[in-house]
Amino acid sequence: xxxxxxxxxxxxxxxxxxxxxxxxxxxxxxxxxxxxxxxxxxxxxxxxxxxxxxxxxxxxxxxxxxxxxxxxxxxxxxxxxxxxxxxxxxxxxxxxxxxxxxxxxxxxxxxxxxxxxxxxxxxxxxxxxxxxxxxxxxxxxxxxxxxxxxxxxxxxxxxxxxxxxxxxxxxxxxxxxxxx
Numbered sequence: 001x002x003x004x005x006x007x008x009x010x011x012x013x014x015x016x017x018x019x020x021x022x023x024x025x026x027x028x029x030x031x032x033x034x035x036x037x038x039x040x041x042x043x044x045x046x047x048x049x050x051x052x053x054x055x056x057x058x059x060x061x062x063x064x065x066x067x068x069x070x071x072x073x074x075x076x077x078x079x080x081x082x083x084x085x086x087x088x089x090x091x092x093x094x095x096x097x098x099x100x101x102x103x104x105x106x107x108x109x110x111x112x113x114x115x116x117x118x119x120x121x122x123x124x125x126x127x128x129x130x131x132x133x134x135x136x137x138x139x140x141x142x143x144x145x146x147x148x149x150x151x152x153x154x155x156x157x158x159x160x161x162x163x164x165x166x167x168x169x170x171x172x173x174x175x176x177x178x179x180x
Contacts, residue, residue: 047119047127048099068110106157144169
């Protein structure tokens with residue numbers, strides 16, 4: 001029993017208590033990080049409609065400088081956005097995904113265009129769909145539930161009021177006209 005001679009009870013357990021405290025601190029740190037990471041992943045997967053404001057602003061800026069709305073997002077990319085690595089705007093250049101929303105653009109006339117914003121991703125049911133008719137100074141906004149894949153595939157760029165009503169879209173208040 002040579003290894004235990006001269007040891008007191010207090011010194012024998014001091015190292016064990018230090019390891020226990022280190023283990024508890026490590027456990028709490030890992031638990032806090034995993035909770036934060038799970039919340040961050042959930043927020044990243046949730047659809048965010050905030051980027052639509054920039055899209056609307058840039059479409060209007062293009063219309064203001066060229067006196068017509070662009071035929072596709074590719075023209076907005078070339079004139080205003082100028083991304084170093086532009087996103088994929090689809091085969092006809094009228095759609096892209098940003099912030100877990102699918103944007104679908106349709107040119108109607110030099111002073112009118114439409115924009116759909118449809119939620120995509122794992123949290124689609126928690127977000128709303130939007131449809132807007134844009135003019136240089138005003139917008140007509142429609143809001144409704146997230147659309148199923150079948151419904152989203154059948155939408156048109158210029159739906160009638162009846163078609164919007166059938167898929168559950170409700171017209172929201174329009175912006176008051178700007179005073180010059």
